[in-house]
Amino acid sequence: MPSMNETYANANNLEQIERDLLLEGIARHYGYDFREYATASLNRRICAIMEKEKLSSMTSLLERILHDPACMERFLENLTIHVTSMFRDPGFYRAVRTKAVPMLRTYPFIRIWVAGCSSGEEVYSTAILLREEGLYDRCRIYATDLSDEVIKRAQEGIFPLKSMRDYTRNYQQAGGKGDFSSYYTADHENAIFENALKENLTFSQHSLTADASFNEFNMVLCRNVLIYFSKSLQDRVFELLHGSLCSFGILGLGKKESLHFSPYERFYEELEPEQRLFRRVS
Numbered sequence: 001m002p003s004m005n006e007t008y009a010n011a012n013n014l015e016q017i018e019r020d021l022l023l024e025g026i027a028r029h030y031g032y033d034f035r036e037y038a039t040a041s042l043n044r045r046i047c048a049i050m051e052k053e054k055l056s057s058m059t060s061l062l063e064r065i066l067h068d069p070a071c072m073e074r075f076l077e078n079l080t081i082h083v084t085s086m087f088r089d090p091g092f093y094r095a096v097r098t099k100a101v102p103m104l105r106t107y108p109f110i111r112i113w114v115a116g117c118s119s120g121e122e123v124y125s126t127a128i129l130l131r132e133e134g135l136y137d138r139c140r141i142y143a144t145d146l147s148d149e150v151i152k153r154a155q156e157g158i159f160p161l162k163s164m165r166d167y168t169r170n171y172q173q174a175g176g177k178g179d180f181s182s183y184y185t186a187d188h189e190n191a192i193f194e195n196a197l198k199e200n201l202t203f204s205q206h207s208l209t210a211d212a213s214f215n216e217f218n219m220v221l222c223r224n225v226l227i228y229f230s231k232s233l234q235d236r237v238f239e240l241l242h243g244s245l246c247s248f249g250i251l252g253l254g255k256k257e258s259l260h261f262s263p264y265e266r267f268y269e270e271l272e273p274e275q276r277l278f279r280r281v282s
């Protein structure tokens with residue numbers, strides 16, 4: 001008979017086998033690759049999804065996902081975390097204004113990639129900042145996310161009116177130069193951002209873990225995304241971001257992520273250490 005310890009080890013092992021099979025099945029059937037996401041938060045979210053689906057094992061979740069694309073969509077929406085806000089971490093936008101903008105000014109045309117843009121709040125914030133710095137007319141901002149659902153919302157540029165008070169405060173702390181309310185029209189419960197801000201935005205679904213680079217950029221922003229990846233997956237994504245930046249291009253990772261200890265660290269200089277704003281130097 002197995003000892004208590006052996007029984008516990010077997011159960012853990014079984015759970016890991018089931019999880020690996022679930023992620024393998026999803027990657028092979030749908031092309032979404034979560035196999036190297038950070039384990040702890042991934043496990044928590046899968047358990048929550050099983051509860052919602054009223055299923056008791058990952059194997060039964062896999063069966064449902066493979067045979068029911070609607071279940072896959074629910075899985076995707078619940079697995080990924082879309083929390084975002086306008087001018088999130090205002091210090092980051094101050095750093096972009098003071099450190100990155102003077103460099104961006106030197107280009108006749110500026111291509112920017114916001115990777116993992118969620119529902120677009122970060123993209124509209126960047127567009128506003130560039131407008132205020134007189135650069136927006138010569139910019140194209142490509143905004144991508146794994147989730148089709150959030151990309152559709154991002155394209156609309158409509159955000160809850162009740163968030164505007166917090167966003168106005170963020171905007172001011174970020175060094176906003178105008179009147180934040182002039183960028184949107186209030187309609188019932190919505191703040192509808194002006195169409196002129198959308199003119200130079202291109203939204204598209206793109207996976208940082210499965211898709212290749214699609215252009216060369218003067219600035220890439222990828223904030224609050226890599227925290228969900230394992231170290232080896234982060235390094236693969238750094239390779240993709242590095243290959244997408246032109247020489248002397250700017251990489252904005254935000255406070256929670258860092259190039260430190262990655263093989264790419266040596267190719268960058270820090271423009272603003274606290275906000276993890278880097279410039280590619282070779």
Ligand SMILES: C[S@@+](CC[C@H](N)C(=O)[O-])C[C@H]1O[C@@H](n2cnc3c(N)ncnc32)[C@H](O)[C@@H]1O
Pocket residue numbers: 080081082083084085088115116117118119122144145146147150206207208209210222223224225
């Ligand atoms: C927490 S949000 C961050 C949004 C925004 N960058 C910010 O800082 O506010 C993380 C986003 O990364 C996206 N994401 C997760 N895995 C991804 C992947 N493999 N490729 C592209 N986007 C991914 C999620 O769908 C989610 O919208």
